[in-house]
Amino acid sequence: MSEALLITAIWLPFIGFLFNGLFSLKKEPISQKAVILFGVGSVLLSFIIFVILTISENAIIMSKTGLGAHFFTWIDVGHLKSDFAYKLDGLSVFMAWIVTGIGMLIHIYSTGYMEEEKPHFARFFAYLNLFIFAMLHLVLGDSLPLLFLGWEGVGLCSYLLIGFDYDKDFAAEAGKKAFITNRIGDAGFLIGMFLLFQHTGTLNYDIMNKFFSENSLDTSLLNLIAICLFIGAMGKSAQFPLYVWLPDAMAGPTPVSALIHAATMVTAGVFMIARLAPVFLGAPEASTFIAFVGGFTALLSALIALTQTDIKKVLAYSTVSQLGYMFMAMGVGAYGAGLFHLMTHAFFKALLFLGSGAVIIALHHEQDMRRMGGLYKHIKLVAILFWIAAIAISGIPGLSGFFSKDMILEMAFTYKYGGSILFLMGFLTAILTSFYIFRLIFLTFHTSGDAVKKMKEAIHHHHDEHGHGHGHHETLHPLRWNILGPLVILGVLSVFGGYVGLPHVITHQTPGIVQYFDKVLAVPPTELSKSWHNHIDGGLAYSLMFGSILVAFIGLLFAWFRYEKQNNIPSEDSKKRSFFVNLSFNKFFVDEIYEIFLLKPIKKLAVFSYKVIDDKIIDAFVDALGKNTLKIGSVFRKMQTGITAHYAFYIAAGTLLLTVIIYGGIK
């Protein structure tokens, strides 16, 4: 019974996808009510089923193997067996709640956000449903091939949704960029998967965990596997150097940015590491590498976020930065902290994105913060929720982000192999995070600027650019309950989500969420990574915590001083920027560096292959073959005179010749 329920919960969004996908092909758009019924209803129902399952099957789910459900056999070749079989255990139930819960909220929000996109309404929900379906396979599959299927599925949906406005060049380009960058990571992931299969003989989690509990592989081999798998995570979870697609992915509609590019899909890499804990915990050097890549990514993208002026770009770099925190936690073996931050980040970042979407829709698709300001007067509720999310992400105590970020910083500090550098990177990132997020708030909602006035002015300047058919905008677009409702729920979660992981120094016991993951993961990470950490006493832990609280306030004060007090609205004129601002504004020229050092040589190689190897060698060879055949033919075709007597002669002569050859020797 519960197996059937689990399968139903996973396949419900697929029904929504089929319904909306098939009807989106019709020329006449079907009624939005029907789309919402199937699109939102399927995800809502799926979430409800997960809630019911979590309550009714709690004991089985919390056991090591979890609740299994076999749907059908998929691959059965030689030793490789992979089925559409699902596994609802402590880790996947945690992810399933986030995916369907936040997914459902964002589906509801989308009914308001996409209202005006009448011809594409059904298509949008079809893609969102397909995404939920794929993401559920990613987190609930009981073997790596099924995880990979979901991994590629969410990648496909990400591509489709980034390029949702496919008639705009930048959106189509951004979609391609996301897809191709992910492809590079996926190659690494596949190699890691092959190596695992080669050495453990299975890709099923349960069998693999059993293998690792009985045998141990060579550490250098495990390091190699972990690095290969992490390359996959670099692509999907936007870590340096493969993070470049995520900021461009903001070309997609804002609910997509919230769901896929902040709350769920991009955390797949973190989930994957937790899922394969026996591999990653057995690979200390690879883990150090992961921690440093995470720390560096966090710092770099926080620096870029400082000067961005597109509201969604700031949030995109912030997401990359927070993902860096998560990988730093996973790298130092603090799996509980990493997954904790995954959850709190899902809450406050979804809130930030949905809030920015509300601002964008209220201003009739204006994303540039330089043309905002003073919005607090007009949309108070959104502004307050934005403040909540910003307080949560900046690490001001009491809200969710503080607990998870503090836990990560503490674990990074005690890490034996370069912990102080990691901590420094994390600490700097914390200051920058606080600064850029409050900068966003002041520029959007406060300052002397008046977004409504600027919007009216913009009508005269950019009249042709407004292709949405809104006509003249004298007032803000009204925000209805389906936009504000999900925001409020996420606001509540952002406030209280952190209380599942109260720090050790307050409660004098291991944080609840860490205990939970020590219990449900295949191997207890805290125990296995104990030797990676120095002991930390209460006093030091307190001072670390106060340090991070202090920097959060410093960031807030500095942002307030610069943007509210001094009213220093960033100039649109690039000449007025200082060198460092320019560096950050231009994203450290990473895209340009890739262009020069990677894309140009590859393009040159492509042109070389085409002009020289293909044209001059392969084509020339084939052409010569054809021409010479013709030449030889033109010699022999002279034999074909068309005069019957000649043919008769050949026959006679041939017969004579054969006769002589065969009987000539006989005496």
Place this chain on the structure above:
Amino acid sequence: MIISEIPMSYVLILTLLIFSIGIVGVLTRKNIIVIFMSVELMLNSVNLLFVGYARMWKNLEGEMAVFFVMAVAAAEAAVGLALVISIFRTFHTVDITKIREMKG
């Protein structure tokens, strides 16, 4: 000289002559009907050979083969002449040097 005393070598030489005349006719003549007749000549030279050997070995199988050849030749003549008529209708000639559809 009575027939039974004709030596086999005479038969062979005569057969060879008739066969060669047939081949030369096929290879050199232009008129399709003459070529056709030359083919018949070649067939009949072979018939003669069959008869010659049959007499030599005192065996009737050779003579039997001759009847088969005659029957086949008759059928072949019917088909062949029909083809000749068809060719004449299409090309308005029976000169095979003028019919060069197969020229490469």
